[in-house]
Amino acid sequence: MSKQGNTVVLRFAASQRIEHILLMVSFSMLCLTGLPQRYSSAGWAHAILGVFGGLQQARTVHHFFAVVLIAEALYHAVVVVCELILVRPRPTAMLPGVRDARDGLASVAFLLGLRTEKPRYDRYDFRQKVEYWSVIWGTVVMSITGLILLFPVYATRFLPGVLLPASKIVHSYEAVLAFLAIVTWHLYIAHFAEGVLPFDSSIFTGKTTLERMKEQHPLEYEQLVAKSTATEAGGADR
Amino acid sequence: MANLHHPGKRWAPVMHLSKEGNDLKRVACLCVCSLVLLIALAACAPPLPAAVASAPPTSAVTAEQWAERYPMEYAQWAASVHGVAYLAGDMAAPGCTGCHGDPAGGETRTVPFRLNIPAKCGRCHADQQVTAKHGLPNDTYESYLKTFHGATVAYYRATDPAAERYEAVCSDCHAAHAIHAPSDARSSVAPANLLRACVKCHQGAGPAFATTADGHFRTDRMASPLLYVLELVYRIGIPLIIGAMLLYILLDILHRVRSRAGGGNQS
Structure with a gap:
């Protein structure tokens, strides 16, 4: 590895790393206290609920971490909106586009041996965008249905009664989907994907190396190098 | 065996505790391996025993003696769908001793008795032969257990029968003795009376709340x-x-x- 390859660059700000920790803890606790409620007649669910002191106590813990998750989600929404309004150029790296669909297909073709080169990714690849937008979708759906289930009397003053059992179905199945997606997709991206085994620490340390950026996000790397070269040239001209 | 965490070295179970690698990586490995272990343990957990209650002990108290001791309850039961069938000679219909033990025991005032009510009703309402014979839905008990009320009651009945719980059991909505078919205007869960049954616990509930049909959770097409x-x-x-x-x-x-x-x- 070259000396330049070992150069450390900042990938995630401290606030983003704190957001990830809050999301990680709240999501884990919501799964741990929520899924046993869905399968409350199973022996394993009783064992987990017993750790919290019983079903009632597990529900209280569930509601606490739901508040943490909703607060985190609202903070994230405010930050994103503010950045889109105030920061130039607009930070749109996480927005999905046609290019991501093309990258996905190209990636599958590469893995099947139908292409000789991997697709070249920008700051976030299509796999990371799938996960980010899944979390956005899941958080919105789970928050709305969770609040309806938590305040059924109040909710049915404004909404049709059938939305209560409908919320129960959506909340319950969406939880299973989220849990399975995290266990498969997130563990794969963050722990087992090529170049990150045993895990990608950048979301905790905030740092990555130029070598890793060049390997995993070549377009971002090239933009960074071009920007750096332009700055140096500007400095030399002066 | 290959070592996933340190390519080129042999796998060792004590790797997580070794000083190789940085702390963050060791914590991550520990979390992932713990998660896999938790899922494996959960999958191996034994299933719980059947949820339907066993038959109450035979009582020497006759129907006439019950009627003397509890005239109001007896009159409500005699006019109910159960009482009418029983007094007409259908001995499979629940009489007093079908649900209660010996009244002298005062068991109806105990916490386990309340938690046991759905499982008692389930003895007949989850029995395919009984429901088919009387033209009743065969998922009454199962659909109750899928609700917030039913799941909570079943959990505490299995884990802590002495727990005082207030989630609705069958008799809270359908009445304890004056039980009628929901299509009967006298029924406490007839459409015109349902909201009254709900607001006993859910104060402030409006008409839409009563249409949630949360007493029984059914997702079939019909x-x-x-x-x-x-x-x-x-x-x-x-x-x-x-x-x-x-x-x-x-x-x-x-x-x-x-x-x-x-x-x-x-x-």
């Missing part, structure tokens, strides 16, 4: 087309989404194995 479609979407969608993710991961693993076997990186 009972609720919307719930049926929602459940169907998830039952099809979840395997498709997770299957696609697993397929991609499998392709990646196979590609990496092929690349290593080929002795180089194809990218």
Whole structure:
């Protein structure tokens, strides 16, 4: 590895790393206290609920971490909106586009041996965008249905009664989907994907190396190098 | 065996506790391995015993003696769907001793008695032969257990029968003795009376609340087309989404194995 390859660059700000920790803890606790409620007649669910002191106590813990998750989600929404309004150029790296669909297909073709080169990714690849937008979708759906289930009397003053059992179905199945997606997709991206085994620490340390950026996000790397070269040239001209 | 965490070294179970690698990586490894272990343990947990209550002990108290001791309850029962069938000679219909033990025991005032009520009703209402014979829905008990009320009551009945719980049991909505078919105007769960049953616990509930039908959670096509479609979407969608993710991961693993076997990186 070259000396330049070992150069450390900042990938995630401290606030983003704190957001990830809050999301990680709240999501884990919501799964741990929520899924046993869905399968409350199973022996394993009783064992987990017993750790919290019983079903009632597990529900209280569930509601606490739901508040943490909703607060985190609202903070994230405010930050994103503010950045889109105030920061130039607009930070749109996480927005999905046609290019991501093309990258996905190209990636599958590469893995099947139908292409000789991997697709070249920008700051976030299509796999990371799938996960980010899944979390956005899941958080919105789970928050709305969770609040309806938590305040059924109040909710049915404004909404049709059938939305209560409908919320129960959506909340319950969406939880299973989220849990399975995290266990498969997130563990794969963050722990087992090529170049990150045993895990990608950048979301905790905030740092990555130029070598890793060049390997995993070549377009971002090239933009960074071009920007750096332009700055140096500007400095030399002066 | 290969060591996933430190390529080139042999796998060792004490690796997590060793000083190799940085702390963050060790914590991550520990979390992932713990998660896998938790899922494996959960899958191996034994199932719980059947949830239906056993028959109460035979009582020497006759129907006449019950009527003398509890005239109001007896009159309500005699006019109910159960009492009418029983007094007409259907001995399978629940009489006093079908639900109660000996009244002298005062068991109706105990906490376990309340938690046991749905399981007692389930003795007949979950019995396929009984429900078929009387033209009743065969999922009454099961659909109750799927509700917030039913799941909570069943949990505490199994784990802590002495717990004082206030979630609705059958008799809270359907009455304890004056039980009538929901289509009967005298029934406490007849459409005109249902909200009154709900507000006993859910103060401030409006008419829409009573239409949630949360006493019994049914998702079949006839009972609720919307719930049926929602459940169907998830039952099809979840395997498709997770299957696609697993397929991609499998392709990646196979590609990496092929690349290593080929002795180089194809990218």
